Amino acid sequence: MNAKITGWLKDHGLFFNPFEPLQADRDTRLWMYWVGNLEVFQVAWEPQAALLLAPWGGGKSALRARLTQECWATPVEARPFPLVYFPGGLYADLTSYLSEIVANGTRELLLALARHPRYFLEASPRSQKAFADFLSAVLPSAAFGLDQMVEEGSLAPLNRPYDPGYDLEIPREERGDWLAFALALRNLLPATVSPLGPAAQWAELLFWIKELLHRPRVYVLVDGLDAWPDTARDPVSLFQAATPFLKAAPEWAQQGCFLKLFLPAAIKPLLTPELFSPELSCGEISWSAPLLSQVLQRRMIAASRGRLDALAALAEPALAGLDEQLVQAVPLLPRELLVLVNRILETHAQAAAPRLEGACVAACLNHYYEEIMNGPYATSV
Amino acid sequence: MALMPLPYNPALFVGRQDKIDQVLDIVTTLLTGKAPPARTLIFTGQRGSGKTWLLHHLKKRFEDEFKDRVRAIFVDLEDWQTVTEPEKFVREVMAAFAQQLPAQAGQVTEEEKFAVPLRRWTEWLVQDVRKWVSQGVIVVLLLDSVYETAPETLELLEQSLLAPLAVEKGVLILMAGRGFPPFWHAPELGIYSEELKLEPFAEADSKALLAKASVDDPQRIRRVIELSGGYPYLLWALGCAKPEKDTETLKAALDYMLKPVLKDPETWQRWQSAAVLEVFDEDRLAKLSGSDLAAAKDFLDTLLETNLAWYKKERRGYVLDAAIHQVWEQVIRLSNPNDWKALHQQAAQLYQNWAKQFQTTAAIWEERARYHEEQILKEAGNA
Numbered sequence: 169m170n171a172k173i174t175g176w177l178k179d180h181g182l183f184f185n186p187f188e189p190l191q192a193d194r195d196t197r198l199w200m201y202w203v204g205n206l207e208v209f210q211v212a213w214e215p216q217a218a219l220l221l222a223p224w225g226g227g228k229s230a231l232r233a234r235l236t237q238e239c240w241a242t243p244v245e246a247r248p249f250p251l252v253y254f255p256g257g258l259y260a261d262l263t264s265y266l267s268e269i270v271a272n273g274t275r276e277l278l279l280a281l282a283r284h285p286r287y288f289l290e291a292s293p294r295s296q297k298a299f300a301d302f303l304s305a306v307l308p309s310a311a312f313g314l315d316q317m318v319e320e321g322s323l324a325p326l327n328r329p330y331d332p333g334y335d336l337e338i339p340r341e342e343r344g345d346w347l348a349f350a351l352a353l354r355n356l357l358p359a360t361v362s363p364l365g366p367a368a369q370w371a372e373l374l375f376w377i378k379e380l381l382h383r384p385r386v387y388v389l390v391d392g393l394d395a396w397p398d399t400a401r402d403p404v405s406l407f408q409a410a411t412p413f414l415k416a417a418p419e420w421a422q423q424g425c426f427l428k429l430f431l432p433a434a435i436k437p438l439l440t441p442e443l444f445s446p447e448l449s450c451g452e453i454s455w456s457a458p459l460l461s462q463v464l465q466r467r468m469i470a471a472s473r474g475r476l477d478a479l480a481a482l483a484e485p486a487l488a489g490l491d492e493q494l495v496q497a498v499p500l501l502p503r504e505l506l507v508l509v510n511r512i513l514e515t516h517a518q519a520a521a522p523r524l525e526g527a528c529v530a531a532c533l534n535h536y537y538e539e540i541m542n543g544p545y546a547t548s549v
Numbered sequence: 550m551a552l553m554p555l556p557y558n559p560a561l562f563v564g565r566q567d568k569i570d571q572v573l574d575i576v577t578t579l580l581t582g583k584a585p586p587a588r589t590l591i592f593t594g595q596r597g598s599g600k601t602w603l604l605h606h607l608k609k610r611f612e613d614e615f616k617d618r619v620r621a622i623f624v625d626l627e628d629w630q631t632v633t634e635p636e637k638f639v640r641e642v643m644a645a646f647a648q649q650l651p652a653q654a655g656q657v658t659e660e661e662k663f664a665v666p667l668r669r670w671t672e673w674l675v676q677d678v679r680k681w682v683s684q685g686v687i688v689v690l691l692l693d694s695v696y697e698t699a700p701e702t703l704e705l706l707e708q709s710l711l712a713p714l715a716v717e718k719g720v721l722i723l724m725a726g727r728g729f730p731p732f733w734h735a736p737e738l739g740i741y742s743e744e745l746k747l748e749p750f751a752e753a754d755s756k757a758l759l760a761k762a763s764v765d766d767p768q769r770i771r772r773v774i775e776l777s778g779g780y781p782y783l784l785w786a787l788g789c790a791k792p793e794k795d796t797e798t799l800k801a802a803l804d805y806m807l808k809p810v811l812k813d814p815e816t817w818q819r820w821q822s823a824a825v826l827e828v829f830d831e832d833r834l835a836k837l838s839g840s841d842l843a844a845a846k847d848f849l850d851t852l853l854e855t856n857l858a859w860y861k862k863e864r865r866g867y868v869l870d871a872a873i874h875q876v877w878e879q880v881i882r883l884s885n886p887n888d889w890k891a892l893h894q895q896a897a898q899l900y901q902n903w904a905k906q907f908q909t910t911a912a913i914w915e916e917r918a919r920y921h922e923e924q925i926l927k928e929a930g931n932a
Contacts, residue, residue, distance in 0.1 A: 181853065200732045209740065241734040242712040465862060473700070474729020475853040478862035485832075485914070486907040488865045526909070 172517040180482050181475050186467035187509045192230035201466035202234040203227075203502070204453060211451030213238065215248070215385055217417035217427040221436060222453035225503035228430045231453060232391050235428065239387065244284075248426070249383040251276060254392040255409075258399065262412040266366040269388065273373050274306045279326050280381055282317065285349030287380050299380065300356035302372050305364050314354040318347065374423055388420070391430040406431065407438045418447055455500040463502045464491050464509070479509065483524035490529065497533055508536055554805075555785065557605035561761050563781070564754035565603055568592070568745055572607055573614065575721060579687045580618060587743040589715055592725040593696070594747030595872040596806050597782030600725035601625070603747065604691045607723065611689060620681055620688045622649040627694040635702040636667070639709050643670055646690070646710065650677050667709050675713050682719030689721045690714060696726025697856070703731045711738060727870075728856035749779030749871075762788030778875035796883040803876045807857075817877075820848050821885075823858075824877035825892040827920065828866035837895050865913055882928070890925055897921035 174185050189195035204227055211218050212235045222228035232252070239250035251273040259265050281288045288296060303310045316325035323346070364372065377383055390413055393399055399406040410429060417427040433452060444450060468476045476482075480490040487493075494512075498504040512532045516524055571590075578585045592600050604623060611619040624645050632638040644662050647670075678688050692711075695703070714720045715737035722738075733739035750758065755774045762785060764770055769792060776795060777783035783802055790798040807817070822837035823829055835845035849867065852858035858867045869877070882889040900918035904911040 181850075199734060206740065213736070237734070238736050238740075241736065242708040243716060246716040469729070470732065472860075474856075474859060476860040478860060480862065480865065481830075481860040481867075484907075485903055486909055488907075488910040488913050491862060 169514055169517060172520075173513045176517060177471070177482075177513075182468070182471040183473065184471050185513070186471040187506050187513065190503060190506055190510070192227070193233045195230075195233065197470065198230060198233050199237040200470040201463075202230060203459060203462045203466055204231055204234070205451070205459075208451035208453050209234070211449050212428055214449070215426055216446075217421055217448045218429070219439065219448070219450045220428060220430050220453070221433040221450065222430075223433045223455075223501060225501040226433070226455060227453050227502055228432065229391060230502070232389050232428075232430050235387070236389065245382045245384075247383065248385045248387040249276075249280075249377045249381060250387050250389055252389045252391070254395075255390070258393075258396055258405075258409045259412065262416045263366050265412060266370055270306055270366065270369040270373050273377070273386075273388075274303065275326070277373070277377055277381070278303065278307070278310065278313070279323070281353075282323050282326055282346055282349060284381075285345040287382075288349050288353065289345055291380060295379065296352065297356055299376055300353060301358055301361055302364075302369075302376060303353070304357050304361045306369055306373070311354060311357050314350050314357075318350050318354070321347075371423070374425055378424070384424070386425040387428050388425060389428045389430065393429075394432050403432075403435045403438055406435050410435075414443065414448070421447055455502065457495050457500070460495045460498075460500060460502060460505055461491060463505055464494070479524070483529075484526065486526045487524055487529060490524065493529075493533075497536065508532065511536070555602075555782065557602050559606065559609055561758075561785070562602060562606045563758040563761065564750055565599065565606075565747065568603065568747070569607065569610060571745070572721075572723065573610065576611065576615065576619060576687055576689070579719060579721060580615070580685075584718070587741055588718075588720065589722040589724070589738050589742035591695070591730070591742055591744045592723070592747055593730070593744055594727065595780065595870050596727060597780045597802075597872045598747040598749065599781040600727070600747055601693050602781070604693055604723060604725050608689075608691055615687075618686055620650065620686050621691060622646055622689065623691045623693070625693040626698045630694075630697070633699075635699070635705045637663075638698075638702050639667070639705045640670075642706060643667075643674065643710055647674060647677075650674070650681070650688070667705075671709050671713050674710065675717065678714065678717055678720060682717065687719050687721060688714075688717075689723060692722065692724045694726060695724045696728045696730055698731075700731060704734075707731075707733060707735060707738065711735070729859065749777075750781060750784065751779065755779050755784055758784050759788045764788045776879050778872070780872045780875065783872070783876065796880065799876050799880045799883065803873070803880055806870075806873050806876065816848070820845075821877070821881050821888065822892055822896075823848075823852070823869060824874055824881055825889065826896055827874070828861075828864045828868055828917070830866050833866070833896075833899065836899055837892060886928075890928070893921045893924050897925075 170185070170188065173188075177185055184197070186197070186201065189197075192198055208220065208231065212220055212231060220228065220231060222231065236250045236252055239247045241247060251269065253265075253269050253272050255265060256268050257264075288299070291299070307313075313325055317323065374386060377386055393409050394406055396409075399409055410431060413427055413429055420427055436452070439450065464479055465477050468478060468481070478491045479494070480488055483490050494505060494508060498508055512524065512529055515532050516528050519525070519528055521528070575585045575588070575590075579588075592603060594600050608621045608623050611621045624642060626642065628645075629638050629641050632641060640662055681688050690711075698706070711722065712733075712735035715722055715735055730744070733742075752774065755777075756770055758781060759765075759770055759773060764773065772792070772795075773784060773787045776799065777787055783799075786798050786802055787795060819838055819840065820834060822834055826833055826837065829849075831842055831845040831849050834840070834849065835842045838845065849858070852867070852869070857870050857873060860866065861868050868874070878889075881892075897918045900914040900921070904914040904918065907914065
């Protein structure tokens with residue numbers, strides 16, 4: 169089915185299907201067509217702790233993925249280091265979270281070094297050895313990962329577990345060095361190492377990010393706290409889960425590390441004014457019909473390399489107002505819009521007509537309305 | 550008669566005062582050590598709207614007003630359009646930039662130009678820029694023909710030159726381009742940049758430009774403004790030509806503007822409905838030209854591939870580059886008035902039929918039909 173849709177879109181001048189990825193953090197092209205409130209992006213981008221709120225299906229993960237992508241834009245030495253963290257559980261205190269954060273961050277640091285091996289290769293032998301000791305203490309599996317990388321001849325073993333939303337290629341000029349890096353680091357890894365406590369590991373991780381990657385600051389992007397049964401629909405539990413991060417934020421800021429906590433907007437009533445300070449800001453993503461229109465428009469522009477800016481370009485004259493019609497048909501949530509468009513494309517692909525037709529769109533809209541009327545609009549993600 | 554691009558001449562420069570003031574204000578802000586809202590500005594506009602002239606004029610204004618406090622570097626990417634290999638292209642551009650920044654990077658030899666790793670060259674350039682900035686000098690990069698450059702090449706240029714410069718506080722980047730903007734990775738070039746569109750001249754600036762061509766007869770001025778649509782290039786070409794040569798001048802302008810894509814005159818004769826329709830697609834082109842749909846789609850694809858047309862959501866169809874549309878329709882109207890009228894009549898009829906056939910969008914098609922009917926009435930009134 170996907171091949172049919174892609175083939176039809178290609179006939180109409182689209183180089184890929186821009187509506188297919190429903191999960192923002194799996195969309196390698198998100199940076200081309202991300203739509204959001206620029207004020208909220210500014211809050212996310214500035215070097216201070218921030219709460220970033222959005223309704224469910226309203227672009228929270230997209231903002232997080234976009235921010236991460238910006239942090240990897242050239243020149244990377246001028247950008248914050250994005251430490252993306254999806255909690256592996258819900259904990260009462262920061263120490264338990266910290267172990268996971270450090271492990272995540274160390275893997276990301278290792279990945280960054282593998283993509284830009286000169287950072288490690290140009291460091292002093294003493295620094296290289298010290299880093300290898302740290303790596304071994306935090307990631308006992310590092311040796312295995314490096315061995316796999318050497319064996320497979322690629323970064324894939326390191327890259328696989330990560331946020332697949334951005335495609336990190338080794339810069340062409342550095343491809344010759346990554347094997348040297350992997351072998352050098354592998355040889356330096358000690359057989360045994362003294363364990364470090366979470367706080368010491370955290371401080372050392374921050375040190376190595378700045379020392380080896382020369383990044384000016386670190387952003388800890390915490391997402392997915394609302395993905396647990398306890399927190400999914402209970403803002404009170406969610407707030408309790410978020411509290412350790414909020415308490416840690418001021419100290420982190422002094423270390424040049426800034427919390428970016430992505431939460432559903434449902435938590436807003438629990439955020440009292442006393443919580444906020446000049447050191448903690450808040451941005452809330454909100455959607456309007458014009459902004460939602462841009463979701464369609466920018467995706468069409470990206471996929472057609474500027475030639476088309478509306479879905480109506482693929483439709484018969486009776487559907488000249490198709491884009492506006494679809495925006496009005498859904499709640500003000502981009503995910504709902506993408507789900508509806510995907511259904512229309514799937515239905516159209518089965519009909520195999522040259523252009524989108526009114527009957528096909530009408531049928532999809534009726535089906536969509538029935539789903540809304542009969543229950544919560546459960547989007548298949 | 551053949552028209553050529555007009556080299557920048559400061560004595561002939563007119564208008565764009567708001568854009569010039571905005572840029573000079575930004576430079577002044579940078580010289581005081583403050584941060585303006587955007588340090589990347591992008592001038593966009595149709596063919597002949599004066600983008601290149603504006604960049605040249607800004608460079609001259611920097612030199613006149615700020616003297617040695619601003620180092621302005623002009624690079625036209627069109628100079629290397631025949632270089633298809635992205636890395637070679639980027640190295641040439643970086644060499645051109647470095648030559649105007651006489652320092653370490655500017656002393657790269659011809660052999661080194663292609664031997665030094667790109668990232669090393671980037672480091673040198675950034676170091677040189679920082680040296681200038683540390684001396685209180687603002688570095689301005691004026692980059693022309695940006696949008697017309699291949700995406701893969703632009704991406705490498707962004708990584709190697711533009712993004713590293715864009716993050717430097719003492720640097721201002723001014724770009725000019727026509728067509729579809731590239732997807733920039735760096736927020737300084739994308740989210741935090743500002744696009745400034747160069748519209749056709751309003752009446753006052755049109756008159757000022759025509760005065761420089763010694764056109765002062767009010768009737769002639771009105772005629773030239775009507776034919777040119779206010780596009781500076783066309784204003785000047787028509788202003789310098791004799792009135793009896795208007796059609797010839799417009800044809801020469803059309804030849805020049807379509808030169809990159811002109812296959813043969815018959816092609817453009819066949820598809821002149823594109824100029825009259827104002828908004829079109831392959832269906833409409835096919836119907837008005839009496840051609841089959843496949844041929845119409847091929848022609849439309851040609852227009853799209855060469856950035857001469859694109860789909861506009863609010864227009865409900867494809868539109869031509871506005872300057873080309875202006876000239877092309879005028880050429881048809883003047884040299885083949887019967888064809889011009891017939892095409893408008895056919896277009897009106899087409900839309901009236903669509904209004905009946907597609908009732909849910911009837912209002913859109915009725916409005917289009919009215920537009921074409923009004924064009925015919927207006928022409929009859931003028932006659």
